[in-house]
Amino acid sequence: MSYTASKSPTKDRPGFSISFRHPCRSDSKGKPGLKVRRGLGTANPEEADALVAQMNELLADESWWNAGRYNDALQTFDPIIVDAFFDGLQASVANPVALRDNIIPLPGREDGYARVLFVGTTGAGKTSLLRHLIGSDPDKDRFPSTSTAKTTVSDIEVIPDDGPYRAAVTFFSEHAIRANVEDCVIAACSAEWDGMSEEKIADKLLHHADQRFRLSYLLGAWQTSDDAADDDWDFEGADVQRSNVVSDDRETVPAAEAAALQAKLASYVERTKTIAAAKAATIKAELLPEPSTAQAEDLQAALEIFQSELFEDEAFRDLVLDIMEDIQLRFDTLNVGALSKRSKTARWPELWSYETDDRDDFLRHVRWFSSNYAPAFGRLLTPLVDGIRVRGPLHPVFTDRRAKVVYLDGQGLGHTPDSSSSVTTHVTQRFADVDTIMLVDNAEQPIQAAAQAVLRAVAASGNYGKLAITFTHFDQVKGLNLPSFAAKRAHVLASVHNYLARLREVLNGPIVTAMERTIESQCFMLGGLDAASEKLPGGVKNQLEQLLEQFERSITPPPLPDAKPSYDPAGLGFAVQRAADSFQRAWKYRLGFAASAEISKEHWTRVKALNRRIANELDIEYDSLRPVADFVGRITEEISNFLDHPVRWTRTPTDDTEAQEAIAPIRQAVFRELHTLAITRLVDEHLVDWRRGNDYKGKGSADRRAVDIRAIYELAAPVPGTVNSEPALVFMKAVRDIVRSAIEEQGGEMKTL
Known part of the structure; x- marks a missing residue:
């Protein structure tokens, strides 16, 4: 060529x-x-x-x-x-965490700091809680940003100390952002294919399907004639004092600039319609001469061919490049701090850093990278940000305590109804590096599917000693049968105990029993977190004080027992067999090879989206489709059950609690190493297969893609049997080596008796 x-x-x-x-x-x-x-x-x-x-x-x-x-x-x-x-040829994309470390090292136990990982469902209030812990006023500071929708889409790391205010912000690669823009343009073109309104086409263009990437933040919001009708849905009463959320007029896009943004958006939408209409007319004329009588399979095949051919269309590529150039210009608006690039030839920045002694100035500039403030749409850089690390005098105002705690916040877990869904690996990979895993949940509907998945992962991985649960919206727990704080607390905790009882169906009793003994002392009740810290009632402030004490204690875990377990590896084969079978069965349902009342078949467009992300090395999951997390979760659970049954001990533990404390570090080591094994076997060794599946188009392509993905899973996690294939033997050995190393590192042994 x-x-x-x-x-x-x-x-x-x-x-x-x-x-x-x-x-x-x-x-x-x-x-x-x-x-x-x-x-x-x-x-x-x-x-x-x-x-x-x-x-x-x-x-x-x-x-x-x-x-x-x-x-x-x-x-x-x-x-x-x-x-x-x-540009883009000289070096691979740098590790964003390492980039932030170069500017602001992340302190840990050796520095006297405890690390706390915030985990919770979208809208549960974990970022609102973080605001109180770092003394951020909800009206004046507005950092980090909050809303009931997916707001925190990047990692946010806060290090309170008494030095100057410092920030290190890392960005997604240009390749990743371009892929997201292509997704948005494809979705908008597909809306034109389906005959949707111009407003719907604009919405598809500006808001990615996974709700994490929003072009509206970068290009401005789409204005419609219906906007004026919003006043009819104003729930603020005349006697309710509105919060003054505008802290600086410099954040608001001027009217003239907003009009220019709207004109540019209108041109993008018009070009999208033109590109899609021309391509759709050709394909429909050829493949769907009688659309009203076409079969569902024919409609699906035509749409997939339409989407695939758009990538080959020169006008489509030009539109994507124009939007990318528009996005690139947003970096030019940064007039403070330093932008760093990968190399001399690179034009896409990978890091922004800034230092000042002025708190208001600091937060105003950091907000460009984290805000969801609608009047600033068109100037915000939020969708481009991979991670934000800040350090400085960010202390709570509800107490004089100056706890040495690093707060790690990230995207919410979502509200998947599938109770078998696993916790994203973006969260679980951090379990090993933190002292507290703080599950933030809504007390009004406590311990739903996503929270259950967290408890399940924390238990199986041996990290239950790090667990703390904060229930927000406790002020909304009401009822004639709940007259006191104690009654309301017991009502909420009943949901925790109910789930732990059900967890015994997955995990052996001893580990669940150990959790039940300590769980109540690890739970905290909070409410009214939308208000400023000064306005919180005394009970909430007291619970926050206890939470800080919990964080400080977590830096000094209890000493490990001197009792060490010994295992017979014979039982490990059955554990791997059950895990692989469970993983394969769940994905058989998702891919449509079998039916289940618990796990639904995934729509072909979602399976294709997962395939595309893995094939292009953008991510290893898409929304709630998380094969690596599922692989890690199922194997961790079965190995956890195996570890609960040592054949002997160097000294008989005094009770089940001591036994679990001795086994916990083995579980943690296995859990950590299984992440690497899963990525290697499911992704790295099968990139060619994932890319082949990404190229399928036309009639039957969704079925061929599903067959290929199932084949990948069968090779990556084969179910061991009486007679094993070479892939099954290699798989078994890899798992056995991980378990053996973890046991021996903790002073135990695994050998045939």
Whole structure:
């Protein structure tokens, strides 16, 4: 394949741009030839032509297609051409946590700090709680942002101390953001395919299906004639004092700028409709001559072909690039702090850092990366942010206590009705690095499916000693049969005990019994968290004080018993067999190979979305579809049951509690290592297979994709039997090695007796 470059006028600005297919960078379908566009920095057509000629010379000679030729290329070609070609070619994406560590190290036990991981369902109030713990006023500071929808979509790490205010903000890669933009444009085009209104098309364009990526924050909200009718749905009474949520007029987009944003959005929506209408007309004429009589399978096949061919459409690619250039301009609005890039050739920043002694100034600038403030839509960088780490005098105002605690907050768990759904690995991988796992749950509907999944994972992984549960909205727990705080608390805790009783169906009794003995002392009741800390009632402040005490105690875990277990590996094979069978069975239901009352078949578009994310190495899960987390969860549970039955001890434990304390670190080590094993077996070893599934289109493609995914799972987690295949033997050995190492590291042993 030959590669050539061309010039075109730069949209909305004077000068020319260069466009070319990059021979060494893959597009969103994993194929070489990513379309790249860069500004040439000149309005002179002759100079632009000369630069294009240089790029064509570089593209024609494969000897330049090597990251190591960067300095040589600078001696031969203009830096603009060199940067355009070598950007994204020189280095892999840096670890965002390591980038933040370089600016603000994350303290731990060795520094006298306890680390607390916030986990909870969307809207439970974990970010509202965090505000009180760091002294953030809900009206003036508005950091971190809150709402009933998915608000916290990046990791937020807060380190209270007495130094200056410092921030380190890392961004998703340009590749990941471009993939999200493509998803949004595809969804908007599909809305046109379905004959939806312009407003619906705009909504699909501005809001990604998983609700984590919102172009409206970057490009502005879509204005409709219905907006004026919102006053009819104002629940604020005349006697209710509204909060003054506007802390600085500089955050509000001026009317003229808002009008320009709306005009640009209108042009994007119009271009989306034009692209989709033309492509849809061709495909429907060929594949659906009689749409009213077409079978569901034919409609599905036509839609999938429509979506696949959009990726090959030049107008579609140009629209995506135009939106990406618009997004890139948002970084130009940052007038303080330092933006860092991966290399000299990179144009996409990977880190922003800032330091000041002025609290108000600090929070105002950090809010650009975390806010969901509607009047600022069009200027916010929130959807681009992978993580925010801040350090400074961020202490609570409800107490004089200056606890040395690192607070780690992240995205909510969602409200999946599937009780078998596993906790995202983005959360569980952090269990090993924290001292407290704080489950934040809603006291009005306590311990629903997502909270149950957390308790299940914490128990099986041996981390139940780190658990604390904070029930928010406790002020809304009301009833004639609940006259006192004690009665209300008992009512809420009954849900915890009810679930622990059911958990015995999955895990052996001893570990559940150990949790039941300590759970009540690890639960805290909070309410009214939307108010400022000064307005909280005394009872809530007292519970917050106790919570801080719990965090401080967690830095010094109890000493490990000297009793060490010994195991016979014979039973481990049955544990792996049950785990693999459970994993395979659940995904058999999700992929539609069998029916179940508990687990529903997933829509083909969601399965395809998961396939695309893994194939393009963007993520290992999509929404509640989490094969790696499921793999880790099921094997962890069965190995946990195996570990509950040692064949002997070096010394008989005094009771079940001591036995569980001795086994817990083994469980934790197994849980940690299983994450690596799962990613390797399910993803890394099968990227070719995932990419093949991503390429399917047309009639029967959803079924072929499902068959391929099931085959991946059967190879990655084969069910051991009486006679085992080579993959099953390799799988068994990998698990056995992990368990053996974990046991021996803790002073135990595993050998045939």
